[in-house]
Amino acid sequence: MKIKYIVGILIIVVFIVFAALNLSKSLTPYVSFSEARKSGATVQVKGQRVEGSENFDVTNKIFTFKMIDDKGEEFEVVYHGVKPANLEQAEEVVVIGRYQQNRFEADQLLVKCPSKYQEEGA
Amino acid sequence: MMISGILAISIAFIAAAVSTAAYWLYYREQDDRFYQLANIGFAVMSVSLVFSAVLLYINIFAHNFQLNYVYSYTSSKLSAYYLISTFWAGQEGTFLLWLVFGVVYGLVLIKTIARKQPLVMFYMMLVQLFLLLILLKKSPFTMIWNVHTEVPVGFMPSDGAGLNPLLQNPWMIIHPPIMFIGYSSTMVVFALVLNAMHVRDLLSWIKNARPWVIFSTLMLGTGIILGGYWSYVTLGWGGYWAWDPVENASLVPWLFAIVLLHGLIIQSRQKGLVKTNLVLAGLTFIAVLWGSFLTRSGVLADFSVHSFAESDLNIYLMAFVGLFAGIFLYLFFRTFRLADSPKFAEGILSRETFILVGMMSVLLTGIVVFLGTSSPIYTGLLGKPSNVSAGFYNTVSIPAAIFLLLSMAIAPILAWKVSELRNKKSVLLSAVAALLVTILGVVLGLTKIISIVLIYLSTFTVFLNGYVAVSFLKKHPRKSGAYLAHIGVALMIIGIITSSMYDSSEKVTLPVGEYQPTQFGYEIEFSNFFKGSDGKERAKLFVRDGDKTYQADPQFYYSNYTKSYMLSPHVTVGFLKDVYISPISFLPAQYKFDKSVTLTKSESKKVGDIRVTFNRFIVGNHIENSPMTVKADVTVEFPRGEVSVQPAMWMQDGKRVSDEVEIPQSDYRLKIESIDASSGSVTLALLTAGEGANKPKDILAIEVSEKPLISLLWIGTLFVIFGVLLTLVDRVKPAK
Numbered sequence: 001m002k003i004k005y006i007v008g009i010l011i012i013v014v015f016i017v018f019a020a021l022n023l024s025k026s027l028t029p030y031v032s033f034s035e036a037r038k039s040g041a042t043v044q045v046k047g048q049r050v051e052g053s054e055n056f057d058v059t060n061k062i063f064t065f066k067m068i069d070d071k072g073e074e075f076e077v078v079y080h081g082v083k084p085a086n087l088e089q090a091e092e093v094v095v096i097g098r099y100q101q102n103r104f105e106a107d108q109l110l111v112k113c114p115s116k117y118q119e120e121g122a
Numbered sequence: 123m124m125i126s127g128i129l130a131i132s133i134a135f136i137a138a139a140v141s142t143a144a145y146w147l148y149y150r151e152q153d154d155r156f157y158q159l160a161n162i163g164f165a166v167m168s169v170s171l172v173f174s175a176v177l178l179y180i181n182i183f184a185h186n187f188q189l190n191y192v193y194s195y196t197s198s199k200l201s202a203y204y205l206i207s208t209f210w211a212g213q214e215g216t217f218l219l220w221l222v223f224g225v226v227y228g229l230v231l232i233k234t235i236a237r238k239q240p241l242v243m244f245y246m247m248l249v250q251l252f253l254l255l256i257l258l259k260k261s262p263f264t265m266i267w268n269v270h271t272e273v274p275v276g277f278m279p280s281d282g283a284g285l286n287p288l289l290q291n292p293w294m295i296i297h298p299p300i301m302f303i304g305y306s307s308t309m310v311v312f313a314l315v316l317n318a319m320h321v322r323d324l325l326s327w328i329k330n331a332r333p334w335v336i337f338s339t340l341m342l343g344t345g346i347i348l349g350g351y352w353s354y355v356t357l358g359w360g361g362y363w364a365w366d367p368v369e370n371a372s373l374v375p376w377l378f379a380i381v382l383l384h385g386l387i388i389q390s391r392q393k394g395l396v397k398t399n400l401v402l403a404g405l406t407f408i409a410v411l412w413g414s415f416l417t418r419s420g421v422l423a424d425f426s427v428h429s430f431a432e433s434d435l436n437i438y439l440m441a442f443v444g445l446f447a448g449i450f451l452y453l454f455f456r457t458f459r460l461a462d463s464p465k466f467a468e469g470i471l472s473r474e475t476f477i478l479v480g481m482m483s484v485l486l487t488g489i490v491v492f493l494g495t496s497s498p499i500y501t502g503l504l505g506k507p508s509n510v511s512a513g514f515y516n517t518v519s520i521p522a523a524i525f526l527l528l529s530m531a532i533a534p535i536l537a538w539k540v541s542e543l544r545n546k547k548s549v550l551l552s553a554v555a556a557l558l559v560t561i562l563g564v565v566l567g568l569t570k571i572i573s574i575v576l577i578y579l580s581t582f583t584v585f586l587n588g589y590v591a592v593s594f595l596k597k598h599p600r601k602s603g604a605y606l607a608h609i610g611v612a613l614m615i616i617g618i619i620t621s622s623m624y625d626s627s628e629k630v631t632l633p634v635g636e637y638q639p640t641q642f643g644y645e646i647e648f649s650n651f652f653k654g655s656d657g658k659e660r661a662k663l664f665v666r667d668g669d670k671t672y673q674a675d676p677q678f679y680y681s682n683y684t685k686s687y688m689l690s691p692h693v694t695v696g697f698l699k700d701v702y703i704s705p706i707s708f709l710p711a712q713y714k715f716d717k718s719v720t721l722t723k724s725e726s727k728k729v730g731d732i733r734v735t736f737n738r739f740i741v742g743n744h745i746e747n748s749p750m751t752v753k754a755d756v757t758v759e760f761p762r763g764e765v766s767v768q769p770a771m772w773m774q775d776g777k778r779v780s781d782e783v784e785i786p787q788s789d790y791r792l793k794i795e796s797i798d799a800s801s802g803s804v805t806l807a808l809l810t811a812g813e814g815a816n817k818p819k820d821i822l823a824i825e826v827s828e829k830p831l832i833s834l835l836w837i838g839t840l841f842v843i844f845g846v847l848l849t850l851v852d853r854v855k856p857a858k
Contacts, residue, residue, distance in 0.1 A: 026514035082823040085687040085707035
């Protein structure tokens with residue numbers, strides 16, 4: 001029954017390669033805006049929003065605001081969605097998306113709140 | 123009072139140490155006095171731990187805020203139910219909870235196998251001992267002034283910080299303890315396997331371990347499912363599973379326990395997988411420890427939606443993982459050569475071959491999730507810490523699910539050892555029935571190939587296992603648990619596929635008082651905010667579908683605890699689909715600054731066509747929890763009438779904040795711009811919205827989504843829980 005083992009091992013190897021390829025593809029590091037501009041790929045940038053820079057287009061549901069990354073660079077972010085409720089309370093904003101035409105087009109906009117939430121872990 | 127708490131934990135620690143040593147000595151010397159001593163030590167530890175738990179509860183219910191734990195997680199406003207759940211709101215409480223469950227498991231072991239196999243108790247007590255060490259280091263009985271050094275000794279805060287509102291939910295009363303019963307029970311399996319390797323008996327341990335493994339599977343599974351349901355009905359992001367590190371940390375041990383459960387079946391039937399089972403038992407417990415390290419140490423703080431509390435326990439937790447992984451590896455490499463490797467799974471179409479395929483799919487999924495969740499650690503060593511996105515886990519789950527379904531579908535009708543397909547008729551019937559269901563699905567809108575394949579395999583699994591389960595239910599109902607659980611897994615997969623690959627959602631902005639159309643055909647109106655029966659603000663929405671209208675009231679309120687808005691969805695549950703309405707944000711109408719006016723007490727001035735009179739200041743704590751609130755009592759006269767309003771100003775996060783107060787029947791709002799304490803004057807700002815049709819309206823932005831057949835997911839989870847429970851009952855008390 002050697003064939004069976006070979007087939008089994010083959011399937012496992014294929015699965016591991018499949019997982020490893022996907023893993024390296026989906027690793028999204030935090031980068032600065034200048035790195036985002038250079039790469040043009042989907043990345044996540046962490047930073048602070050610039051107070052008073054928000055503009056929300058209610059009919060088209062486009063939310064734009066300015067953000068300063070950890071290196072101090074200021075950028076315009078365009079988010080196709082609705083301004084999240086806790087933006088004003090956020091200690092930190094994370095945008096996931098890519099740099100396009102002098103702006104950062106965000107697919108996701110996450111706000112990190114100063115929550116003391118302590119999840120139950122193991 | 124508090125001394126007694128710390129004393130009780132210290133006594134428990136010493137007693138546990140004595141007991142651990144005595145179980146070891148009894149094993150070495152076989153002197154009955156050591157066994158008595160060990161059990162006395164266990165009893166003293168148990169009494170001290172139960173005393174500590176009771177003492178913590180007494181303090182929680184007595185609102186003794188001098189205790190840092192009580193101060194940090196409770197408040198006098200909390201209802202009794204939520205006070206119960208504050209016990210496990212913090213790390214210290216969860217460690218104590220684990221230890222108390224350990225007492226229960228210890229009692230069961232002493233009643234059953236401790237005398238013959240004292241090392242089982244020795245290893246379990248070693249784990250307990252380590253947990254007690256952590257509890258000594260981070261005690262729930264620490265006084266507030268020992269943590270916050272700026273607080274004077276003996277200080278009694280007037281109220282506690284309160285419990286996170288996310289945890290003030292009925293599901294959160296039962297989810298954590300069930301989860302911890304599951305986590306802590308893996309400790310027993312671990313002790314059993316260490317003992318087996320220590321005494322070089324790699325075969326008989328599985329008989330004792332099997333009910334424990336089933337128990338762990340049941341509890342971890344139930345806990346995870348409850349957590350997912352809680353997430354779905356309260357967090358409002360639309361899902362039940364986010365592949366968040368905290369979730370993954372609970373998933374991985376469950377997956378390993380499931381694999382072990384099946385490995386033990388093969389070992390008891392075929393004498394195979396002896397070494398594999400040792401490894402799996404070790405891996406399950408190590409995964410629990412690893413998860414607890416990952417989620418508590420703060421290393422993932424940047425990569426989770428949850429803000430993890432950084433803890434000073436890193437070294438201890440790392441030592442904990444290292445020590446027990448080391449003991450396991452040492453014993454394993456000392457003994458694994460003793461294991462026979464009899465040939466099994468000879469026939470390709472034998473039941474064990476298919477069970478192996480299923481085990482392999484679940485095991486690989488577990489390992490991949492484990493590696494994915496740990497990615498910030500190893501990528502951090504190479505350069506920038508990175509995490510993997512949820513898409514990664516979804517993608518790798520698909521091939522695993524295909525193999526898993528194939529094995530679950532076919533295995534029940536295969537014979538052990540030989541290649542033999544029984545009940546060819548039932549296979550054919552199930553295959554045809556599944557095909558018909560899938561075709562119906564395609565007609566109704568299934569388009570993606572992957573989803574069609576998975577749904578075909580899932581329905582095939584449901585029919586074939588259903589056929590076997592029904593025949594068992596007639597003869598030996600207690601033996602049908604496995605089939606029911608597998609039906610449940612298949613139903614869950616169908617529900618997951620339909621609700622996640624075929625959900626549709628739309629973001630809608632709702633100006634107050636207007637029906638807005640949605641892509642789903644129904645119209646939604648935002649009416650107003652109101653206080654729900656739980657005292658929290660909700661948005662009142664009306665959903666009009668043809669001539670039927672119903673009210674939806676998702677939560678939307680500001681929490682002083684989290685310093686942010688809390689949003690919870692309104693879910694209209696249906697068998698065919700759930701309608702999920704979740705608030706995104708509230709955009710108040712923008713009023714522009716018009717004029718300002720400075721007034722001293724009792725002074726009156728005319729601004730445009732209205733007259734403003736400042737009567738007096740009102741000082742007090744009128745706005746929830748915020749100290750230093752000042753209100754101005756103001757009378758406004760305008761052509762159409764006269765009204766009294768009280769705009770307020772208070773401190774929030776070190777900034778002055780003031781509210782805008784509507785002046786009824788006018789296009790104006792009033793707010794405090796500044797206060798001059800020395801002259802006792804107030805500067806009021808008059809804001810205007812513009813007039814008539816151009817007047818801006820408050821807008822509530824919501825997301826409406828429809829989740830087809832998500833009901834099958836929850837029905838499936840009930841099958842899984844019930845099926846595993848039935849298996850446990852059958853294992854613990856075999857039918858005669």
